Amino acid sequence: MDITFLGTGAGVPSKKRNVSSLALQMLQERGSTWLFDCGEATQHQILHTNIRPRKVEKIFITHLHGDHIFGLPGFISSRSFQGGDSPLTIYGPKGIQAFLETALAVSGTHLAYQVEVMEVEEGLLYEDDHCTVHCHKLDHGITSYGYAIQEHDKPGELLVDKLKEEGIEPGPIYQQIKENPVVEYNGKKLYREQFIGENKAGRKICILGDTRSQESTKDFIQDADLLVHEATFAKGETELAYSYYHSTTEQAALLAKKANVGMLILTHISSRYQDDDIDALLQEAQSVFPNTKIANDLSTFQITNMR
Amino acid sequence: MDITFLGTGAGVPSKKRNVSSLALQMLQERGSTWLFDCGEATQHQILHTNIRPRKVEKIFITHLHGDHIFGLPGFISSRSFQGGDSPLTIYGPKGIQAFLETALAVSGTHLAYQVEVMEVEEGLLYEDDHCTVHCHKLDHGITSYGYAIQEHDKPGELLVDKLKEEGIEPGPIYQQIKENPVVEYNGKKLYREQFIGENKAGRKICILGDTRSQESTKDFIQDADLLVHEATFAKGETELAYSYYHSTTEQAALLAKKANVGMLILTHISSRYQDDDIDALLQEAQSVFPNTKIANDLSTFQITNMR
Numbered sequence: 001m002d003i004t005f006l007g008t009g010a011g012v013p014s015k016k017r018n019v020s021s022l023a024l025q026m027l028q029e030r031g032s033t034w035l036f037d038c039g040e041a042t043q044h045q046i047l048h049t050n051i052r053p054r055k056v057e058k059i060f061i062t063h064l065h066g067d068h069i070f071g072l073p074g075f076i077s078s079r080s081f082q083g084g085d086s087p088l089t090i091y092g093p094k095g096i097q098a099f100l101e102t103a104l105a106v107s108g109t110h111l112a113y114q115v116e117v118m119e120v121e122e123g124l125l126y127e128d129d130h131c132t133v134h135c136h137k138l139d140h141g142i143t144s145y146g147y148a149i150q151e152h153d154k155p156g157e158l159l160v161d162k163l164k165e166e167g168i169e170p171g172p173i174y175q176q177i178k179e180n181p182v183v184e185y186n187g188k189k190l191y192r193e194q195f196i197g198e199n200k201a202g203r204k205i206c207i208l209g210d211t212r213s214q215e216s217t218k219d220f221i222q223d224a225d226l227l228v229h230e231a232t233f234a235k236g237e238t239e240l241a242y243s244y245y246h247s248t249t250e251q252a253a254l255l256a257k258k259a260n261v262g263m264l265i266l267t268h269i270s271s272r273y274q275d276d277d278i279d280a281l282l283q284e285a286q287s288v289f290p291n292t293k294i295a296n297d298l299s300t301f302q303i304t305n306m307r
Numbered sequence: 308m309d310i311t312f313l314g315t316g317a318g319v320p321s322k323k324r325n326v327s328s329l330a331l332q333m334l335q336e337r338g339s340t341w342l343f344d345c346g347e348a349t350q351h352q353i354l355h356t357n358i359r360p361r362k363v364e365k366i367f368i369t370h371l372h373g374d375h376i377f378g379l380p381g382f383i384s385s386r387s388f389q390g391g392d393s394p395l396t397i398y399g400p401k402g403i404q405a406f407l408e409t410a411l412a413v414s415g416t417h418l419a420y421q422v423e424v425m426e427v428e429e430g431l432l433y434e435d436d437h438c439t440v441h442c443h444k445l446d447h448g449i450t451s452y453g454y455a456i457q458e459h460d461k462p463g464e465l466l467v468d469k470l471k472e473e474g475i476e477p478g479p480i481y482q483q484i485k486e487n488p489v490v491e492y493n494g495k496k497l498y499r500e501q502f503i504g505e506n507k508a509g510r511k512i513c514i515l516g517d518t519r520s521q522e523s524t525k526d527f528i529q530d531a532d533l534l535v536h537e538a539t540f541a542k543g544e545t546e547l548a549y550s551y552y553h554s555t556t557e558q559a560a561l562l563a564k565k566a567n568v569g570m571l572i573l574t575h576i577s578s579r580y581q582d583d584d585i586d587a588l589l590q591e592a593q594s595v596f597p598n599t600k601i602a603n604d605l606s607t608f609q610i611t612n613m614r
């Protein structure tokens with residue numbers, strides 16, 4: 001699983017940073033990619049990556065500001081034009097359906113696949129045998145959400161050495177032990193828990209939309225392996241951040257620290273910050289939360305289990 | 308006056324050709340720029356030009372296919388964000404207003420300037436002291452228009468040598484002769500027509516949306532100095548062009564020839580054509596109409612009076 005940033009700027013595109021979008025690539029885990037936000041020219045950015053639009057299974061929209069949604073009609077249309085035929089589900093705040101329906105109807109767009117639009121509210125949004133997705137309300141003037149993807153724990157490995165010590169040689173019995181709490185073998189009861197290693201904890205990834213720093217987000221992101229948080233402004237600009245419903249680098253880092261996350265990636269960087277400023281932004285965050293990165297367009301990070 | 312192509316591809320963006328948009332720059336003539344179509348990432352392309360969004364006074368939409376309109380909400384929003392405060396008028400087929408209203412409402416976008424949306428029909432669309440704009444229906448499955456910009460003729464220069472021969476020395480009288488059909492001067496009647504050179508003909512620029520080749524377009528584009536025509540397909544693909552409501556290179560060139568235009572620029576090139584193919588496309592058009600060019604993204608052409 002890794003995460004590729006497609007747009008890391010705030011509000012308007014610049015030559016260096018496009019408007020918001022990122023891709024959570026889970027090709028090994030589930031053979032698909034999820035997008036979070038889809039600002040204008042997301043499909044153009046994708047042309048410079050290995051992401052295949054037909055593999056995009058879900059799109060989560062954090063909020064309806066134009067720099068987070070205006071690339072959606074184009075991405076959806078091109079996915080069809082390029083032969084995508086598997087269903088696509090789009091999650092977002094109320095209004096996303098009207099936006100999409102109007103854009104597709106007016107443009108006479110007929111998709112070769114099924115699109116389901118889910119207008120979301122706080123709470124459990126989605127669950128399957130790989131993970132759950134929860135949704136949490138942020139503080140951004142208009143409705144803005146954060147999404148938490150929690151992988152299920154995976155059962156540990158079979159302890160083959162221990163089985164052999166007990167004289168149990170490889171065969172169909174190994175699979176039986178894996179699948180059943182108790183198995184009878186040569187008149188002996190074998191308990192699964194004795195022959196299976198520790199559970200491998202699933203990863204937790206939290207991707208937040210634009211937001212003021214808020215205390216109530218702490219529980220939602222608690223112990224995440226990865227937190228993606230906006231940092232529109234530098235440490236010193238708390239008033240500006242507050243009045244525009246955004247966060248500073250330091251506020252994001254403090255939240256990451258309080259919630260004991262594994263790694264913090266900052267994005268949604270104002271175009272007022274260039275080159276050297278970016279280093280300064282990074283340092284002020286790292287002085288609070290050392291394992292902080294700042295995302296650039298097209299940068300990719302592996303998501304490892306930090307527990 | 309010159310024309311800059313912002314997107315010259317068909318249907319979906321590629322690394323080489325973005326979806327449709329072009330800018331007619333009339334900074335000398337009227338201190339402003341007009342856009343024709345506004346596919347996704349038009350505002351991104353503009354970042355690589357000298358076009359200033361705040362100087363964009365009018366946007367003409369040829370038809371509502373996504374590759375011609377999905378950049379409109381983003382362009383309009385960013386123009387405001389970047390301090391644009393002069394009014395903007397958008398012309399396009401019925402449906403353009405609903406698209407824009409929904410996109411702006413859903414995204415909570417409040418513009419710092421006034422937008423007027425005019426849903427157009429065939430005929431005279433606009434007139435001021437610089438030019439007229441007419442609109443003509445094409446053949447593209449959905450409503451698609453061509454636009455003709457006709458500059459007014461400009462009165463010729465005052466023939467100063469001739470005035471001096473008649474013993475009329477420079478002074479306020481020169482301006483009076485320019486402005487009045489007849490002027491009395493030292494008891495003599497001076498007729499303007501005798502002292503003014505030939506009218507300078509205004510230029511005619513025709514920019515067409517996607518279309519099948521159609522005979523009825525000939526009169527609309529007759530004697531244009533510049534014709535911008537789509538050429539989605541190569542000469543041999545007339546059936547494909549017909550069934551997708553598009554044109555071939557040769558069809559566009561034939562029309563240019565029949566209508567006696569000055570120069571033809573082909574755009575909306577399918578991504579099936581790359582590199583060497585493009586040379587072939589150009590040659591097959593030039594063999595019918597020699598003064599043909601193929602537009603590339605960000606290429607600019609001066610528009611000269613060909614009469």
Ligand SMILES: [Zn+2]
Binds near residue numbers: 011065067068210268
């Ligand atoms: Zn934003």
Ligand SMILES: [Zn+2]
Binds near residue numbers: 317318327375517
């Ligand atoms: Zn088109």
